[in-house]
Amino acid sequence: MPDILLTTLNVRYIHSAFGLRYLLANLGDLQARACLLEFTLAQRPLDIVEQLLALNPRIIGFGAYIWNVREINEIVALLKQIAPQVQVVLGGPEVSFETAQQSLAERADYVITGAADLAFAQLCRALLAEQPPAQKIIHAEFVPLAELALPYDAYTDEDIAQRIIYVEASRGCPFRCEFCLSALDKTAYAFDLYRFLAEMAKLWERGARRFKFVDRTFNLKTEQSAKILTFFLQRLDAQTFLHFELIPDNLPDALKTLIQQFPPGSLQFEIGIQSFNPDVQARISRRQDTAKTNANLRFLREQTHAHLHTDLLAGLPGEDLASFAQGFDDLVALNPHEIQLGILKRLRGAPISRHSQAWDMRYSPLPPYPILSNKSISFKEMQRISRFARYWDLFMNSGRFPQARRLLLGEQPFMRFMAFSDWLYAQSGQTHQIALDKLFDWLYRGLTEVLAIEAHDARQALLEDFELNQVPKRPACLREADGGKSQVGQKVHQSAKARQIQHLKGVDTE
Numbered sequence: 350m351p352d353i354l355l356t357t358l359n360v361r362y363i364h365s366a367f368g369l370r371y372l373l374a375n376l377g378d379l380q381a382r383a384c385l386l387e388f389t390l391a392q393r394p395l396d397i398v399e400q401l402l403a404l405n406p407r408i409i410g411f412g413a414y415i416w417n418v419r420e421i422n423e424i425v426a427l428l429k430q431i432a433p434q435v436q437v438v439l440g441g442p443e444v445s446f447e448t449a450q451q452s453l454a455e456r457a458d459y460v461i462t463g464a465a466d467l468a469f470a471q472l473c474r475a476l477l478a479e480q481p482p483a484q485k486i487i488h489a490e491f492v493p494l495a496e497l498a499l500p501y502d503a504y505t506d507e508d509i510a511q512r513i514i515y516v517e518a519s520r521g522c523p524f525r526c527e528f529c530l531s532a533l534d535k536t537a538y539a540f541d542l543y544r545f546l547a548e549m550a551k552l553w554e555r556g557a558r559r560f561k562f563v564d565r566t567f568n569l570k571t572e573q574s575a576k577i578l579t580f581f582l583q584r585l586d587a588q589t590f591l592h593f594e595l596i597p598d599n600l601p602d603a604l605k606t607l608i609q610q611f612p613p614g615s616l617q618f619e620i621g622i623q624s625f626n627p628d629v630q631a632r633i634s635r636r637q638d639t640a641k642t643n644a645n646l647r648f649l650r651e652q653t654h655a656h657l658h659t660d661l662l663a664g665l666p667g668e669d670l671a672s673f674a675q676g677f678d679d680l681v682a683l684n685p686h687e688i689q690l691g692i693l694k695r696l697r698g699a700p701i702s703r704h705s706q707a708w709d710m711r712y713s714p715l716p717p718y719p720i721l722s723n724k725s726i727s728f729k730e731m732q733r734i735s736r737f738a739r740y741w742d743l744f745m746n747s748g749r750f751p752q753a754r755r756l757l758l759g760e761q762p763f764m765r766f767m768a769f770s771d772w773l774y775a776q777s778g779q780t781h782q783i784a785l786d787k788l789f790d791w792l793y794r795g796l797t798e799v800l801a802i803e804a805h806d807a808r809q810a811l812l813e814d815f816e817l818n819q820v821p822k823r824p825a826c827l828r829e830a831d832g833g834k835s836q837v838g839q840k841v842h843q844s845a846k847a848r849q850i851q852h853l854k855g856v857d858t859e
Contacts, residue, residue, distance in 0.1 A: 350404055350405045350406075351382055351383050351384040351404055351406055352379075352382040352383070352406060352407045352408060352477060353376070353379060353382055353383035353384075353406060353407070353408045354383070354384060354386060354401060354404055354406035354408065354409045354410070355369045355372055355373055355383065355384070355385045355409075355410045355412075356369070356385070356387065356401065356409060356410070356411060356412075357387060357388070357411060357412035357413075357414075357417060357421075357441075358388045358389060358390050358392070358397075358417040358420050358421065359387055359388070359389050359390075359417075360389070360390055360416055360417075361389060362389055362511070362512070363511065363512055364512065364513060365387070365504070365508055365512045365513060365514070365515060366385070366387055366412055367500070367515035367517075367563065368412050368440075368441065368465075369385055369387075369410075369412050370385070370500035370501075370503035370504065371466050371497070372410065372440075372465060372466065372469045372470075373500065373503050374497075374498040374499060374500040374502065374503050375466045375467055375469075375470055375498045376469075376470045377470060377498075379470060379473055379474065379477075382477075383473075384404070386400070386401070386404070388400075390416070390417060390420060394420055394423040394424045394427060395427060397420075397424055398424055398427045398428055398431065401424075401428070402428075402431065402432055402435075406435060407435065407436060407476070407477065408435070408436045408438060408473055408476055408477075409428070409435055409436070409437055409438070410438045410439075410469060411424075411425070411437065411439050411440070411441075411457075412440060412441045413439055413440070413441040413442075413443040413444045413453065414443050415442075415443055415694065415696065415716050415718065416717060418443045418444075418453060419715075421439075421453060422452060422453040422456070425437055425439075425453060425456045425457060426456055429456055436458045436459070436476050437456070437457045437458050437459075438458065438459045438460070438461065438472060438473075439453065439454060439457045439459070439460045439461070440460070440461040440462075440465040440469065442530055442696070442697070442698075443697060443716075444460050444462065445462040445463055445697070445698065446462070446698030447697045447698065448460055448462060448486055449486075454486075457485075459472060459482075459485055459486075459487060460485065460486050460487070461487045461488075461489055462486065462487070462488050462489060463488060463490075463491075464489055464491070464492065465489050466489075466492060466497050467489070467492050467496075467497070468487055468489035468490075472487060494520065494538055494539075494540050494541075495541060499544070499545075499548050501516070501548040501549075501551065501552055502551075504552065504555075504557070506555070506556075509552070509555055509556050509557045510556065513559050513561050514552060514557045514559060514560050514561065515561050515562075515563050516545075516548075516549065516552075516560055516561070516562055516563070517540070517562065517564055518539065518540055518542070518545050518562065518564055518567070518573065518577060519537050519538060519539040519540060519564045519565075519566070519567075519569070519570075519573075520537065520538050520540075520564075521534035521535070521536055521537040521538050521565070522534050522536075522537055522565040522566055523536045523537050523566070523569070524565075524566070524635070524636060525634040525635075525636075526623070526633060526634060526635045527633040527634050527635075527699060527700040527703070527704075528623075528633060528662065528693060528694075528696070528699060528701045529696070529699060530696050530698055530699050532634070532699065532700050533698065537564075537565070537566055539570065539573060542573055542576060542577075546576070546577070546580050549580060550580075553584055558586070558588040558589050558590060559588075559590045560581075560590070560591050560592070561592040562591070562592060562594065563594075564593070565594060566594070566596050567593040567594055567595060568593070568595050568596055568599055568600065568604060569596060569599070571601050571603055571604060574604055575603050575607055578604070578607040578608070578611075579607065582607065582610055582611070585611070585612070589615045590614070590615060590616075590617070591611075591615065591616050591617065592617045592619065593617070593618055593619070594618075594619045594620075594621070595618045595619070595620050597620045597621065597622060597637065597641075597642040597645060597646070598637055598638040598639075598641035598642045598645065599641075599645075600641075600645040600648070600649075605648060605652075605653075608649070608655055609652060611653070611654060611655065612654055613654040614654075614656075615654070616653075616654065616655040616656065617655065617656040617657075617658060618649065618655050618656070618657055618658065619658045619659075619660070620646070620657060620658070620659045620660070620685070621659075621660045622637075622642065622659055622660060622661055622676070622680060623635065623660060623661060623662040623665070624661070624662065624665055624668055624673075624676055625639055625675070625676040625679050625680070626667075626668055626672045626675075626676060627639070628667060629665050629666070629667050629668045629672070632665075632666055632667050632704070633665060633666065633701065633704075634700075643683060646659070646683045646685060647683060650683065650685065656686050656687075657686050657687065658685070658686065658687045658689060659680060659683075659685040659687065659688050659689065660688075660689045660691055661673070661676060661677060661680060661688060661689070661690055661691065662691045662692075663690060663691065663692050663693065663720075663726070663731070663734045663738075664693035664710075664719075664720035664723060664726060664734075665693055666701075666707070666708035666710060666723065666724075666725075667708065667725060668725060668726075669725040670725075670726055670730050670734075673726075673734070673763075674763040674764065674767075675763075677762065677763045678762050678763050681758065681762040681763075686748070687745075687746045688741065688745070688746070689742075689746070690734070690737065690738035690741055691738075692719045692720060692734070692735055692738065693719070693720045694712070694717050694718050694719050694720070695710075695712040695718045695720070696718070707724075708723050708724045708725070709722075709723055709724040710723045710724075711723065711728075719735075733767065733770070733771065736770050736771075736774050736780055737766065737767055737770045739780040739781070740766075740769070740770045740773060740780065741766065741770075743783065743788060744757070744788065745766075749785075749788070749814060749817065749818050750792065750811075750814045751814060751817070752809075752810035752811070752813040752814050753792055753796065753807070753810045753811055753814055755810075756796055756800070756802050756806065756807065757769065757792070757795075757796060757800065759800075765800060768799055768800070769795045769799055769800065772795060772798070772799045773791055773795060776791075776794075777791065784822075785818070785820050785821070785822075786820055786821070786822040786823065786824040786825075787824075789811055789814075789815065789824035789826055789827065790824050790825050790826050792811065793807050793808065793811055793824070793826035794826075807826075808826065808827065811824070811826060811827060812827055815827060
């Protein structure tokens, strides 16, 4: 029975709690008295509480984020009702700012703000020695990275076989984009490269093949980035999958040459564009050279096999619907594999809050705190964008409809897809839980009824897309075209299917 229990709720099972593994690794001699237990958002809080208390811990540490804070609040409330003697410690970005205003922080015994890698161990020692600190809120001081124990041994064999392995070669960010908590960082700090690569070699030998780098700026320092890419190139096999977040306007030739050597399906780049509007970029303190960004995206798309996951952010101060639509069309013209349409969220502590009054920024009071409206975009328009984003994921980012895509988007992608999105919601009233065969049928109707595509052309495109997918049931829109055949399409394009599988498993998002 452990004295210390580290826990959190991940969005999906495939995700792993990287921060908790750092806490475990840095417990020192207390490691033998601790264990890590992860749950998912699909599990009931009461069932989670039962499993936590079955281990009879003295201390439970929770990692709190915008995606799990509701559930953790309920879990802590139940714990304090059932077992008030258990010391509850909170950490994570959700409780590191505006701490005193939160009901969750009120319920907990202690809250550690900032990077708790060493502060959690110090608190546990004090509590186990029955010498509790007087202050409830503990502000963790910055610790040089060289003083941290690395967390990679905390990944179990089950983790390596079934989960994404999160890693970091650096921490922090030198940029000041105000929607992001990294705007509060002074700079980026790199881990010792030789120490880091030695840990990667150990993970590789244990069978790890899916690595997601959480570095905010992987390509900030060319020499370090090049050595990491070379490390994986030297070990590359058919199962290798690497995810990096790139600065969009910084891609020197040394990195381009290495990137070109990676085969299809092995490399994914997350590239935050957020906005192409220079006035909006300046307003939120975002430095981005649009010409270099466009040139780099064209190079990556046309001359490499890297999968490009790009981000646009709706709701930024001063960006109206027309500006957002233009940015979207500009990004579609660059042809990335995925465009993730995010809705601005008010992260606690992020400097974006300074615009709240001037731009009438109204956020949901409930996590994950998405923006509801602002001076430039009404609530009604924001709801339309939110539905657009959901349908874009279903129909475009999924990779299921490459042939229908060209008919759907045409020369005015935003306008056409918004017309389809508005129509689909009016007809179906659904944005979730739509069966795959129904997606084909809705898309056929949208193409023909809303966008005036000839029925024959729409069916032909969807038939080719059907053959890329293993659909349990043949869509109604295709039965008439082939005389009522009901067999599942057998021709599967392997690289497209592999990307679709990665997307559906949640590698791209957390």
